[in-house]
Every structure is written in structure tokens, then in C-alpha cells.
Amino acid sequence: MSRVPAGLWQNLIAVQVYGANTGVGKTVFSTLLGAHFVKRAGRTRWSLHYIKPVSTGPAGEADDRYVRKYTGLSVSTLFKFRDPVSPHVAARSADHIPSDDHLNQRLYAKLKNDARAYSMARGHMGVAIIETAGGVLSPGPSGTPQADIFRPMRLPVVLVGDHRLGGIASTISAAESLIIRGYDIDAVICFDDGGKYENSQYLQGHFDKMGILAFELPWIPDLVGLSEIEEKEAMRGYYDTWSRQGRMFKVARRIIDRHIERLASMNNLARRTKKSIWHPFTQHKSIEKADDILVFDSAYGDYFQTKHTGRSMNSVDHVGEVPLLYPAFDGSASWWTQGLGHGNPQLSLAAAYAAGRYGHVMFAGATHEPAITLAERLLVGLENPRLTKCFYSDDGSTAAEVGIKMALRAACKRYDWDGSKEDIGILGLKGSYHGDTIGAMDASEPCVYNKKVDWYRGRGHWFDFPTVKMRKGKWLIESPAGMEEEFGPAQYFGSLDEVFDFEKRGRSPRYEKYIESLLDKIVKEQRRKFGALVMEPIILGAGGMIFVDPLFQRSLVQVVRNYPFASPASPTSTALEEDPHTWTGVPVLFDEVFTGLYRLGRFSSASFLQVHPDISIHAKLLTGGLLPLSVTLASESIFQAFWGDEKADALLHGHSYTAHPIGCHVANKSLDAMRELGGGYAWRGYQRNWAVADANGSSEWEEKLTMRAPAQDSIWSMWSKKYVTELSHHPRVDHVFAIGSVLVVSLTDKSGSGYTSNAAIGLRDALLNDVSNTRVSVHSRVLGNVIYLMASMTSKPGHLVAVEDALLQKLNAKVVDGD
């Protein structure tokens, strides 16, 4: 995966020439285009550069020589292989096979040089013609299809169509392969075949409907039987005549126009956004300046392709032209959703397949294969014998509402409560958060998110709890201020594994006693009614990235499941015998929207607690980070609470796009891919890094990738142990932790902590905008005094190390708080 900027400059048009097939005239077109610009009159002076990234075949027949011969253009070939075969075959016999990244870096360096040179003179504009090899998906030297290799730069494309019989099909298919990879096709070219197959007429009509201009160009002279001199003469005449001709003007005009449109679009987006967009979770007064809005041209792998703002431009040490776009590491994994990289071609194809096979289809009383397969996969993957049923909805918040409706009905039905008249609350943890719809909000304690929501009514009781953190190199469990008496003094642990070693830690009479006495107070004394325990396992996300002592969560479940919330208290022994997985006490709901599906390195975050909830909700990573879909999984005893003769007894919930096939199919493909990552070597290096006894760990990832996996249940993170430990000693840091793909840094903040703290904002802005001393720009989100970073499941160690370095560098710099 490359970290090159997208290829957009003010005064350099870099256009990539792809062919619908080999032998369709890519080089002839490139030559014609070059010759046209050489001769083009007007106020703009055009500088040309022809670049062939990969060339195969003998030097004498190379495309670069050909182009130079007829145009005098400056030409470059980045990698040459002698065999006249596909680059992936040719490269094998070479000394060195360039990686995809290497190829991109070399190409980018060339273009950057051009842009710099052209920027020196006013009224001067550059055109770089990058001619690819073979067809759109022909493998590059590494074996990766070409259109995938060059995707990070996302250069605009001219597609040279196939004029031969069958060429209509191959040209449209080639265009579709480019489109599903997120490329913009500026123009399709088709050489005239003398009217035999009428390909270009058809293609013009077809592409016109797609908003893509297609042009017919005159076919090259027949060279059969000509001598070398005659051939040169004929072709020189061809290029001379046609490069000045109206049709080529139109093609060039189109390329120039699209460049201008792209520049205008990038320049206008922030202004347009300010005018018409109401941002989520955003105080608009704080983004009054246009520079405050981040503009994304596209995204690739772990990176956004982001527009430079005044702020980021100032921080770049440059001479001459810099690109208008730069890659920024997506450090919040796009609000915790991202799993398999932006612009992932497999997921893109999966989305299109389901769209093509179904579109969306009705799900009430009906079914389709992707939905049932996903349900089964989740039910199996969670390894929770209680769960048997899967209910689909659209996001974490709706899934939470569904889960709460399920739990409350089950409790009210068993205990014969009337929820429509009595107040039935839920039990939870302070600082928990389950979504933004009113019902999900009501399940959270009053906090900054909901306090100004007029219909919010906190319905429940939320417990205090001790938290896990690393401070100055030591893992510890600490009580909240003033609760030392209840939870005891800070406990220290040698590793995260020890924190989760429940065999060794045993049960906690202290925790259980605390919970029981509180329940006695609210249930027995105050006679309040409760219908569910609702919790995010391990980490409370939106509440401030708080790592809960897992033993406390275990204790809570244990106590609640045995507590008499009503009388008769629990299911009869017959009921328990009939269904040993029936809920007891109140139904236990785990909100794994953030923590589940590999975010913390495991399929389920409940597995860390070794607890089986009665209801489990999942979203975010479910589709690998592509589009909204959520599920609420439930046990049979919950499901049975809605069984009855009346339709009104049913769970009358269901959004229009319930179990939409695109979401389900993409989720299946994502879970496949993530399981493969988990089962393969991809995370071994990370796992080893955390498994070694040495508390300092090591950041030498690459060597360890092939080593054996550590014990299944060890806790690990993608962020290096050594780095995390180092951070925990930093004077600006109160504490840190890392688990799975998540790194959390809590800053010391003299002005008080919490959501309203500004301590982390300066750091966040510096990470994004000031790249003067770092290798990478990082987009991150903060929660009060907490800054967190999140990797995707496919993040590579080298990239994460650069992000770690950037964070440390900014922490060390003098940053004005609240800038």
C-alpha cells in the first residue's frame, strides 16, 4: 500500500492512458496527444513529458523511443524488462522486482519534479502522459493488476477503446473495471475501423449516457510492406496532419476542461459545504473558516486524499509547486468503521454484485441468501450458545433500540410489569453511550451528549467502576475519585494478560458486595424496576475511551443474573431445564458496536470477559467500513417473549432497508477477509510483540511475521508495546492503553478532564496540519482530554510506526492547548 499523494497539481495535468486491450493504439494516441500539445497555440505554453512506468520488450521497439521519434517529447521509462510478455512474467527474470509502492513513489517523484519545474514560469502548463502497459487490469511487475497499483494517485484516465470485432464489449468492460476502482474517465478514444464494426458510434452512445465523452480518431495508415523510411514518412504525415485537427483539439479540450473542473471542485467544496451541510456532532461556530472543513478527494487504504488548506500548506517546507492533495492517515478509522481499507476493490465488487443480483428486496416474511448467511456466520462466530436469532437494522443506535425493546418486553412479560404505565429502567455503567436516537440516549446516564436533547429522559441506574490504564510503564486498575473505599486501592499488574486472567484474579467479593448493596438500595428500598443490563464490554467508546476493569463487568453480570428483580424472582426450574440458556435476573445486553468484530483483535469483545450476553449488538466494522448495517442478536428466551396470537405481540420494528443485500453481502465478504487476517500471519508480528516477556517490547515487526502465533487468548495490539510504554512515561500523558487496533492517550489537563476539555485539540490539529518533521499527516479525533488512534485490520506495521512517531513528535513539541 502506497502513501503517495493523489496526482493533482495547479499547473500540471497528469493523465493516464489505459487500453481496453493490448494492441489498440495506446502509443499512437499518446503520440498524437503529445504532438498536439507541442503544436498547440494560445496564451499557455505547454511543456510535455511522456512517462512509461513499465515497459517490456526490446529497447529498440520501446514505446518511449517511438514517442520521442515522432514528437521530440521528453520521455521517461521507469522500469524496463526485455521479454515481450506481461510485466509480471518479464519481471521474474530481472534482478529486482519493483514493489507497487516503489512504482508509485518513482512515478510520483517524476510528476512532482515536473510540477515544480513548470511552476517557475507564469503562463506555463505541463502535461504528463502516462502510458500504461497492456489492458486495464494487466498485471504489473508484482503481479498486482495495474489499475490497482496506480489507484492511490487516482490520475484521470483516457481509455483507448478497441476498434476490432468484439471491441465494444472489451472497451465497456475495461471502463467498468476502472469505474469500480474509483477512477474518473476523462475520455474514451476509439480509432476508426473504416466503418466496419461501428464500434466508436456505439461506444459514443453508451458512454454519453454515463456522462463520459467518447471520441473517434482516424485509424493509422496501413504499414504492411513498407520500408522503415516509408513507414516513418507515413506515420510522420499521420501525426502531422491529425495532431492539428479539430478532433484532437476536442480531446485535448476535454482533458484540460476536466482538469479545471477538478481544481474548481476541490477549491469550492469547503465553501459549498459551509453553505448547505449541517455536520454531525459539530458546533458550526467552531468551523466558521473554510479551512476548518476538511475536503476529501478520495481515500485509499488507511489514507484520506485530503486537500491542502492554508494551514497545512504553511507547514510544508517546499520550493515551487506542491500537490493540491496529500495523504492523511485515517486515525479515527472514519469514526471506528474502517476495517479493510478505503477503496478496497474486493468490497467494491461485492457491493456491486449484490446490487446487480437483488438491488434491495423486501425482508418482512421473506429471505435471501446473503442475509441468512450473515446471520449464521455471526451466530457461529460469537461462540455464544445463548444466541439463536438475528434481527437486522441500519446502525448501532437502531440496533441498540431494538435490543432494549427486546429486553424490556422479555422482562415485563415475565415479571408481569406494564411498561406503558410503569417506569422500567435499565442498568448500565457511568459514561456508557449507545447511540443518538432518543431510545438509545435514554439508556445512557445524563451527559453532555444528551443534556440538551429535549425528549431525553435517562431511564436507569448507572454504576461507578474501576478502570484499567498504563501509567509510567505500569498497568493498573484504579478507582474513580472518592470510590477507593468501595473498590479498594490501585492494583498493579505485570501485563494486560494478567488483568484478564480471571482464574488467577478469582471472583471479587468487594465488587459483588458493592453491586448487591446498590441493587438492594434501588430495587428493594426505592422499589424501582429494571428490565436490562446494557453494557459496552471492555471499552466505553464515546464516553471517553474508558477501559473498564473486566472483572467488574463480570461481577456485574454475575450479580445481576442472580438478583431477584421481581417476585417470583427467576425462571422456574422447569423453564431453566427446558432452556438452560434462558435469561435470569434481567436480560444482559452487550453493545459491541465499537468493540466487536476485530476492533480489539477478536471476533467478539464479550470473549474477553468470558461472558455470554442474552442480546448482542453489532455494527460499524460489520461491513468492513463500507456502508451502514447493524444486527441485534438474541437468545431464544428473548425471542419467545414476542411469540403470540396477535400481530401486536410481535416486535413491530423494521426499517425499509432491513437486511439490504448489499450490506449483508459486503459484510460476509468482510468477515471472510477479517477471519483470514486473524487466522493467517497478518497479525503475528503484532501478537509476538505483545507476547514477549520483555516489558519494553520491540518494534522490529517484519522479522517476526512468520513466527509462531502466541497463545490464543493473549492480549495484543497493533500499536507497539515499547511505544505504548514509552508514551505512558511522557510528562504530558496521564495514562495510556492499547488493545487490538486501538491506542488511547489521556493527556494531563490542569483545567479538568472530560468532554469539554480542550487539552487534546492542539495536538490533533498539529498532527493533521504540521507535517514539517514527520513522515505522515494524521487525521485524528479527540474526546475531551483524550486523543485516540485506530488502525484498520489491514494496516501495515511500517505505516503505524510512522504514525506513532508523528504522535510522539507532536507531544514533544510545544503545542498551545486549545489552539
Added chain:
Amino acid sequence: MSRVPAGLWQNLIAVQVYGANTGVGKTVFSTLLGAHFVKRAGRTRWSLHYIKPVSTGPAGEADDRYVRKYTGLSVSTLFKFRDPVSPHVAARSADHIPSDDHLNQRLYAKLKNDARAYSMARGHMGVAIIETAGGVLSPGPSGTPQADIFRPMRLPVVLVGDHRLGGIASTISAAESLIIRGYDIDAVICFDDGGKYENSQYLQGHFDKMGILAFELPWIPDLVGLSEIEEKEAMRGYYDTWSRQGRMFKVARRIIDRHIERLASMNNLARRTKKSIWHPFTQHKSIEKADDILVFDSAYGDYFQTKHTGRSMNSVDHVGEVPLLYPAFDGSASWWTQGLGHGNPQLSLAAAYAAGRYGHVMFAGATHEPAITLAERLLVGLENPRLTKCFYSDDGSTAAEVGIKMALRAACKRYDWDGSKEDIGILGLKGSYHGDTIGAMDASEPCVYNKKVDWYRGRGHWFDFPTVKMRKGKWLIESPAGMEEEFGPAQYFGSLDEVFDFEKRGRSPRYEKYIESLLDKIVKEQRRKFGALVMEPIILGAGGMIFVDPLFQRSLVQVVRNYPFASPASPTSTALEEDPHTWTGVPVLFDEVFTGLYRLGRFSSASFLQVHPDISIHAKLLTGGLLPLSVTLASESIFQAFWGDEKADALLHGHSYTAHPIGCHVANKSLDAMRELGGGYAWRGYQRNWAVADANGSSEWEEKLTMRAPAQDSIWSMWSKKYVTELSHHPRVDHVFAIGSVLVVSLTDKSGSGYTSNAAIGLRDALLNDVSNTRVSVHSRVLGNVIYLMASMTSKPGHLVAVEDALLQKLNAKVVDGD
């Protein structure tokens, strides 16, 4: 668009052979496959049929003759053209150009005959090899790309790869074009090129990762310079040798296995679904039998491809084998979402483009082109000068919650109410419904949907209102029972246009007085506080498809906007001068989730009322029926209520996938397509049909397609005026109405009306399962005693007429209520 069943039979394997390009060996492979099955030993007897749907070129060189020559197979060519060019060019000089539908019907008839014949003998199995022409997307006779023409039958595909230089790229691209159209590729074949380009090795690796098996077959002998006899000898040897060879066994095995898998999958889906799926809005006790669950193999255009159940099988008058799947008209437009047809290749490609370009990207404080373009398009399209801002969320319910939060905050802020302590309600209509999350539920009056939801607390007051209906050929506006005194006696109208002619109808002092006095009672006497008027314009959907008198809705808005809900009552004159679009009284929220975006034939349903709401919410049709996305649009004065120094003052709402690029980009493409339909000739026939003075209308659609459009503001429907009128006279019908794509039939029900009525269920089941006397099976949904039908925006008149006929036929039949 075709209405053929999908091609799946118990004992006929119909496989479609596509080529990655022309000249790659499709016919050689088809011959080899045929020869293999001819010689295949085992317990099964194989009957073979080679079908060439379209053939071009001289008869002597035709593929069917070639295949017969070497295999003795029964062969058929459906359409022959003499010119050796693409079918779309060749067909032009023919007498008759077969339509796509004609092609499908002919092909389907052949396959059906085969299936019937083979089903006669036990242990007998048929294979039909359908060889396409040229490449995957080569145009058929009509000009439509082949893979699009044959999509309704969705036959499994063997893709013959290209063995030549460049063939890797063209083979993968061809496969991608098939996949984005929802095809399943059973196998990819590549002929050996003697190891020169290693295409088949590469392709095997590539497709293996996608779960598609790729096979290498030996290349055909070099025939250059051979005499006809020598050539025949050489090829006979080739087919003789290789058809018995292990590699062909593997290919055939794969095809057979995939057929068995497909059968098993179709047979198991209902059982698997029963085990693991919790359906939306479904009383599971009512779908206890496996046959109760509808299984969709796929969908195309307006049709589901549905598995025959015992019930539907019984009703089919057949001899021998019937297909396992049949097309059922999607009469609820998949819960009101469907707009541009299932499996629409343009939307599929649009989804993939956005996935490829962005994946999902963070939207808080950031922006991307599809989101801002969609926001602008909606703000312009609604032609509501009040609306300036667009907030994204995931479904109608979340959009409603967002709208309610906006309105309440604006009201509370201006009137200095404390919503966290005081009860602030909303005003609405009885029977309205805005979604299934608790907040959206709270905005509806108590009803069957919410009465058992434990956290539901209806917060508001809901008005009675008169309704519009056609009864016995007459349009009338009728009061609810017992409200005649308030609303007056029934009023009759000559047409729907008259109902909406507000100039003629004027203001209604009666309505206004009723509303004012009720407001006086609840606001002045009972001192209740209200923060919004929330309404579905024109039709209350989930509440039972109730057509509200538009003048009543206008009156309600008018009165509410002038009513003093607090003192000081309204914005100061300075505020109104500064912003003439500021809200007054309480903010007015229109829920257009069901009624908007062309569902009723117009971009906005507010336009029917000629009223500009302060907040407008949209979902469902927004993405053309592909995937979840919703918006809440608001005015500047609403937006300003969240402006402040504190983050807590902001609208702290935002789902992870807010403004996901796939949804936004697909929505842009959908709105483009729908606007084009509206502006073009597509709906002219429908519009004319309703515009003609003759109350009986006409169903002769086709002739009128090119006629001039009727007046812009006329009311029209896709369901014919004559038919609707006829229905309104039916003895089993209480009343009907049709507007835009919606047809609503309210049945007489002696046992009482409403959601719990069973009157329409028998009708619904008959429409789906009993196709003995109708041309089409129809999947519909009922709401109590109401059955409704909905077309997509692309439905063709001929198809709707068949649906109309089916409904009438079932109404006439003796159907047992509540069967």
C-alpha cells in the same frame, strides 16, 4: 424488461457460455462440453441441447452446424443474421429486430420444453449449453449489451477467458462486468497458449481468491493450411481425446456441483431462515410453516425471482417440470423503497464507483463531493425557499428523530422552555407514523405499532381530519365517523385536480375554526406546550394509506404558524425582517419519507399542498431503492438554534456512516434518472390518461407516449383512471384512490377495519400464489383491510395492466377472508 422466470430446474442444467472476447474459443469449449456429456458414463443419462440465441454470419459457418458436426447434439439457433458483424449492426438489415423480451421469451420457451421433456424419465438429466455472441457486453440485436439482455434469467455462467497477450486483463474485466450484473460465474476456462503468456496460471490464482474455479484446457490444433477433410479429422481427434479427459470431467463436475448447490440453497433457505432470522414487523407464530417464508433468488426490474412453494406449485397448471423460480411483481416496491428497478446496472456501477473512490469517509468536520452535490440537489429540487441545510442520517426513523430534535430545540430556545424538565409535545394527525425508534414513535399517537413498546410515551396531540377517497366512481372528501358536525358533510369532486384546486376551494373557515378551538383548549386551557407540527403530506402511509384532505393540512399549517404557543408569541418583526423564512408558531416538519421523491409523481409531496415546511425529511426512494440513506433538511432559523460557543449547544447527533459516499453517489444518480423520467416521455402516457376529460379514461397507453404533456400540476397515476374507477364500483371495495405510483384499495370488512383486520390477507395470498388465471404473480402488502400496490418509477404500462387484471380477477374470485 422481461418477465421470464429465472432459469433453474430440478433436472435441467442451463449454462450460459460467455467469452472474455470474440475469438477466444467459446464454440470449441461448448463443443467440448457437449461432447463430454454425450460420452459421460454413470447412472445419470444426459440429454444435450446446444442453443445459440443470436448468430451472425453465413449459415455455412454457423456455430450450431459446427457443434452438431462434432457432437451430434440437438442444436437450435433462435435468431440468425447473415452479416458477420455485431448483432446490433447485422439486425438493421433484417426484416425484424427481435426485442430483448422476445429473445428471452424464445430462449425461455426452449428451455422450458427441454425441462418438461427430461422430467418424463427418471434418472434423466438435461444440459442446455447457451452460447452467447462475441464478448460479455457485445450488443444484442436491440443494441442492449448481451449480459443485460439475459440478466432476468440469470443463468449460471462459464466464462471462456482470453489466452492471448492482454488476455488476463480482458478476462478479469469481463468477469467483473458479469459480477456487477449479479451473475454467478461457475467456472472460468482458459485454453493453453503453450505457456507463452501464462494467462491461465495467473487467472487461476486471481479467480481462486474470489472463490471462482478456473480451468486450463488444451489449445486447439493448428489448422492453418489443412484441407477441409484434414481439418475435420484433426478436430474430431481433438474433441474425441479431450472430451473424455480428466480436465473436462473437472469442469463438468464443477457445473453439476454448482447446480446441486443452487438447488440445495433454494431448498434450504426457508428452513435456515426460520432457524436464525428474526423478521421485522412479523409475528413469527404466523409464519411457522416453511412455505410461509418467501425465498428470493434474485430480483430484476419490477420482479422478484421467487421460489415456488407448495402453495404456488399447486396453483400452476402444468405438465411435467416447472421452473423452481417464478417472477412475482414487487407490489410493495419492497416497502416503498424501489424506484429504478431491481438489479439496475447503472446504480450497481454507481455504488461500486463510490466504494472504489472513497469506501466510507469521516463526515464530521469533513466533506466529499457526492454528499455536497446531493445536499444541493435536494435543496434546489424541493423548491422550498425556507430550506438551507442538509443533515444526513441512515433511515426515515433516524431522520425523523433528527427533525424532531431540531424543531424542539428551536422552539424551546425561542420560548425559553426547558425541555429536560417540561413536557414539550408535538402536534400531528391521527394515524401518522414516523418510524420505529423510540423518539420517532413518541411523535405518533398511541396505536398498534407502539402500544406494547415499553418506553413508548406518546408526546403530543393528534388531530382528526377528513379524508379523500373515490367511491363508486366519485371523488369525495369525507369526515371520520362522528365528526360530521366539525368537518361538514361529504363533499364531491369531479376529479382529483379539483380536490387540489385551492384557488377554487379557498380557505376553510370550518377547518380553521376547528383547529383553533382545539388549540385553545390544549394550549390555553390545559397549558400544554408544543414544539413542532409533524406531518406526512397527502398520505399517511404505515397508518393505513389514508389520503388526507390537502386543504385540511394547509389549514393546519396556516393556523399553527399564526398561533401564539407562548408569549411573546412569535418572532419579533425585526427577526422576521432579517429572515423572512424564519419559523413562526412552531416549526413545521414534513415527513416525506414515503410520499416524497416521485412516489406520488412529483419531486416533493409538499408541492401538492403548496406549503413550505421548516424541516423536511426524506429517505426510501432517495437511493432509487438500493440502500439506506436519509436526510433532514432545515431552514436557517432552525440551524441557528444550535449555534453557540459550547459544543453542547450543537446538534449532537451523528451516525458512523453519516453521508456515506456510496449512498450519496447512488442517490445523485437516482435523482438524475428520476428527473429524466419526469422530464421525458416516460410518464406522458400516464399523465394523459388522467388528464382526459372522460371519466372512464383509457388504458391504451402506448399510443399516447409521444403526446404532449398535460398541465404541470395535474394529478396523475401510473394506475389507469378507468381501472381505478372500475375498482371503486366493486362490491368488495369500500373505496380506492391512486396517485403517482400508488394504488390503494380499502376493502369492506364487516368485522371492522384497521390494522388488525384480516380482510385483505386472503386477497394478498391469492395474488401471490394462485396464478392459474392471471398473467402475473403479485407480491403485495396489506395494512388491515387495505391492500395497496406500488409501481417503480420505471414500470411499463403493459406490466401494470397485467397487475391490475390480476387484482381484479382475485377480487372477483371467491376468496376466503383471512385464509
